[in-house]
Amino acid sequence: MxxxxxxxxxEAISSQxxxxxxxxxxxxxxxxxxxxxxxxxxRPQVFFxxxxxxxxxxxxxxxxxxxxxxGGIDLSVGAVVALSCMILASLLQNTGVPVPVAxxxxxxxxxxxxxxxGYLITAFNMQPFIVTLAGMFFCRGLTAVIxxxxxxxxNDFYVSIASERIDIFGLGFISIGAVVALLSLFIAAxxxxxxxxxxxxxxxxxxxxxxxxxxxPVFKTxxxxxxISGFCAALGGVVYSWIMLSGYTLHGLGMEMDAIAxxxxxxxxxxGGxxxIPGTLFGVLIQGVILTFITFQGTLSxxxxxxxxxxxxxxxxxxxxxxxERKSKLSSKSxxxxxxx
Amino acid sequence: METLKKITASPLFLPLxxxxxxxxxxxxxxxxxLTIEMTDDGRLYGRxxxxxxxxxxxxxxxxxxxxxxxxxxIDISVGSVIAISSAVCCTLIGGSGDGTAxxxxxxxxxxxxLAGVLCGVWNGLLVAKxxxxxxxxxxxxxxxxxxxxxxxxxxxIITVYYKPFAYIGSSIPGNILxxxxxxxxxxxxxxxxxxxxxxxxxxVQSVGINSTASRFTGINVTFVIFLVYAFSGFCAGVxxxxxxxxxxxxxxNNAGLNMEMDAILxxxxxxxxLSGGKFNIGGSVIGAITIQTLTTTMYALGVSSEQLPxxxxxxxxILCLMQSSKFRxxxxxxxxxxxxxxxxxxxxxxxxxxxxxx
Numbered sequence: 045m046x047x048x049x050x051x052x053x054x055e056a057i058s059s060q061x062x063x064x065x066x067x068x069x070x071x072x073x074x075x076x077x078x079x080x081x082x083x084x085x086x087r088p089q090v091f092f093x094x095x096x097x098x099x100x101x102x103x104x105x106x107x108x109x110x111x112x113x114x115g116g117i118d119l120s121v122g123a124v125v126a127l128s129c130m131i132l133a134s135l136l137q138n139t140g141v142p143v144p145v146a147x148x149x150x151x152x153x154x155x156x157x158x159x160x161x162g163y164l165i166t167a168f169n170m171q172p173f174i175v176t177l178a179g180m181f182f183c184r185g186l187t188a189v190i191x192x193x194x195x196x197x198x199n200d201f202y203v204s205i206a207s208e209r210i211d212i213f214g215l216g217f218i219s220i221g222a223v224v225a226l227l228s229l230f231i232a233a234x235x236x237x238x239x240x241x242x243x244x245x246x247x248x249x250x251x252x253x254x255x256x257x258x259x260x261p262v263f264k265t266x267x268x269x270x271x272i273s274g275f276c277a278a279l280g281g282v283v284y285s286w287i288m289l290s291g292y293t294l295h296g297l298g299m300e301m302d303a304i305a306x307x308x309x310x311x312x313x314x315x316g317g318x319x320x321i322p323g324t325l326f327g328v329l330i331q332g333v334i335l336t337f338i339t340f341q342g343t344l345s346x347x348x349x350x351x352x353x354x355x356x357x358x359x360x361x362x363x364x365x366x367x368x369e370r371k372s373k374l375s376s377k378s379x380x381x382x383x384x385x
Numbered sequence: 386m387e388t389l390k391k392i393t394a395s396p397l398f399l400p401l402x403x404x405x406x407x408x409x410x411x412x413x414x415x416x417x418x419l420t421i422e423m424t425d426d427g428r429l430y431g432r433x434x435x436x437x438x439x440x441x442x443x444x445x446x447x448x449x450x451x452x453x454x455x456x457x458x459i460d461i462s463v464g465s466v467i468a469i470s471s472a473v474c475c476t477l478i479g480g481s482g483d484g485t486a487x488x489x490x491x492x493x494x495x496x497x498x499l500a501g502v503l504c505g506v507w508n509g510l511l512v513a514k515x516x517x518x519x520x521x522x523x524x525x526x527x528x529x530x531x532x533x534x535x536x537x538x539x540x541x542i543i544t545v546y547y548k549p550f551a552y553i554g555s556s557i558p559g560n561i562l563x564x565x566x567x568x569x570x571x572x573x574x575x576x577x578x579x580x581x582x583x584x585x586x587x588x589v590q591s592v593g594i595n596s597t598a599s600r601f602t603g604i605n606v607t608f609v610i611f612l613v614y615a616f617s618g619f620c621a622g623v624x625x626x627x628x629x630x631x632x633x634x635x636x637x638n639n640a641g642l643n644m645e646m647d648a649i650l651x652x653x654x655x656x657x658x659l660s661g662g663k664f665n666i667g668g669s670v671i672g673a674i675t676i677q678t679l680t681t682t683m684y685a686l687g688v689s690s691e692q693l694p695x696x697x698x699x700x701x702x703i704l705c706l707m708q709s710s711k712f713r714x715x716x717x718x719x720x721x722x723x724x725x726x727x728x729x730x731x732x733x734x735x736x737x738x739x740x741x742x743x
Contacts, residue, residue: 117520168709173520174659178698181646185695192691293691301528314518345540347532354529365515
């Protein structure tokens with residue numbers, strides 16, 4: 045009995061989706077605790093609010109997951125979010141640019157920033173964290189160059205997009221931002237799972253040298269990954285501006301860690317090659333639940349969120365390290381057994 | 386020609402050259418840049434002294450960062466560790482208006498440095514023991530650290546009115562130079578002593594070049610990496626003391642803001658490869674002074690502290706490009722293509738010879 049249980053456990057741990065299951069269970073437990081502690085948690089709108097409040101984070105996390113999958117990292121995302129908000133705000137407030145053009149300009153800028161970073165990293169073999177750290181400071185500084193004060197967005201059309209409510213079976217509503225987030229999630233999952241490009245990313249993260257020897261377009265894929273991350277950060281910035289309706293230098297501060305944490309909690313390995321897009325959604329949702337806890341509690345400072353997210357990230361990374369170690373032990377054990385037979 | 390090449394090949398050439406350019410620019414465009422005056426209570430006073438005073442904490446920070454980068458790691462949490470250390474120090478001394486200290490200042494200082502060391506130990510544990518990528522491991526403390534500092538100060542900016550506390554940032558009565566300069570010199574001497582008298586420096590270098598090979602030669606790689614991060618935390622703790630004493634307050638949001646970038650920039654400018662391996666303490670020190678001069682110059686030109694990172698980010702990218710071997714090859718090809726046939730080839734051969742010699 046005991047050995048059977050242990051075998052089952054071993055199988056579960058070595059499953060590719062173990063981390064994902066842990067995340068889902070953790071989310072459900074947290075939510076159940078919330079329902080038991082606070083009456084308000086029961087309302088369906090609280091659940092929908094998780095998507096509304098974290099729409100931008102979901103999109104940014106998708107982008108960063110692409111870079112993490114190749115074994116890289118993108119620290120610039122939070123700053124790109126701030127820059128996007130600021131450019132949108134200043135374009136809409138100070139010039140007569142129509143809304144679609146402004147949004148398009150911001151998205152193109154995100155692609156451009158990602159492209160430059162990707163090119164520097166790939167063509168010159170520079171470490172991703174140095175390049176994107178510089179990118180982070182560059183974008184944050186550029187935001188301050190545009191304006192050091194807050195710029196509010198009062199464009200009627202823009203505000204109406206931001207405050208649009210989409211009804212869900214009369215249970216509650218979600219925002220357009222949440223719809224964009226869910227759509228991006230769907231597209232990213234499809235791209236990673238079923239396209240050649242997605243398979244190349246996994247191969248690249250698993251082992252870049254063998255991917256290159258297999259004739260996969262390593263150079264192009266690596267740049268594309270940062271382009272996607274830049275684009276997602278800019279799109280996240282647009283969605284973020286729908287919530288904040290302003291541009292400010294400190295928007296999205298520390299978002300890179302929230303995004304990395306969500307991705308890791310959702311089962312992405314920081315060494316690359318392993319990841320699961322639906323997991324990242326739950327990674328974000330867990331953070332959302334913790335934030336909701338803190339709001340419901342009322343007396344805790346918002347700083348606790350950062351500390352709790354940091355602690356969660358730590359725990360999950362350490363768990364990953366232990367699982368990887370265990371896996372390699374298991375595989376060596378099984379190969380010894382096979383040799384014996 | 387040969388001697389010129391020798392000079393430019395020296396690792397100290399780049400930071401010294403940048404410093405010289407900045408100083409000449411300042412001498413021409415900033416009034417009274419070189420004047421040093423004596424105040425009534427017997428202290429030296431002037432822009433040059435100010436730059437040295439302000440660069441001390443950056444020098445100390447880049448000492449720690451040099452070792453971390455030499456092991457091909459990075460520590461981006463130093464800014465937040467500065468915030469934590471200054472929060473601890475100011476909270477212990479207390480912000481009572483009558484100028485008394487709640488705890489003895491020496492105890493508060495020790496506690497602040499200890500807090501820095503603890504942060505470094507935490508980073509070291511994550512990187513060395515759990516094998517987490519340095520950038521992610523230190524990212525945790527970078528963002529959570531300011532939260533911790535906020536919790537220590539309870540969201541307030543604590544202003545210290547206790548007189549002796551200001552002596553760290555300015556000068557002890559009767560001394561003509563700021564105390565920070567002495568602290569920085571003491572730290573440099575300590576590091577030089579360690580490198581000259583122990584083999585730690587060699588170990589760090591070998592871990593940075595090839596950690597697997599180092600392990601097989603019997604070096605305790607885990608311990609070396611752990612030590613490096615702990616030392617970086619220690620340096621950040623000392624810097625936190627200086628930073629908080631300079632403004633006589635603990636500001637959890639802004640203490641040490643963007644200083645991780647400055648420290649990385651100083652180390653890169655000083656000739657230490659960001660991919661690890663050979664490091665150069667003297668270069669980092671001069672690099673730190675250069676960066677501080679750049680900051681002061683930019684302030685004098687009217688660039689705000691929030692806008693400054695744009696320039697520094699571009700500087701980091703340019704420095705990294707110069708360090709990148711691929712870029713060098715591309716640049717050399719481009720250069721030899723532009724030159725007339727045989728001469729270019731000759732130059733290329735000479736370069737190759739120089740590489741072989743090195």
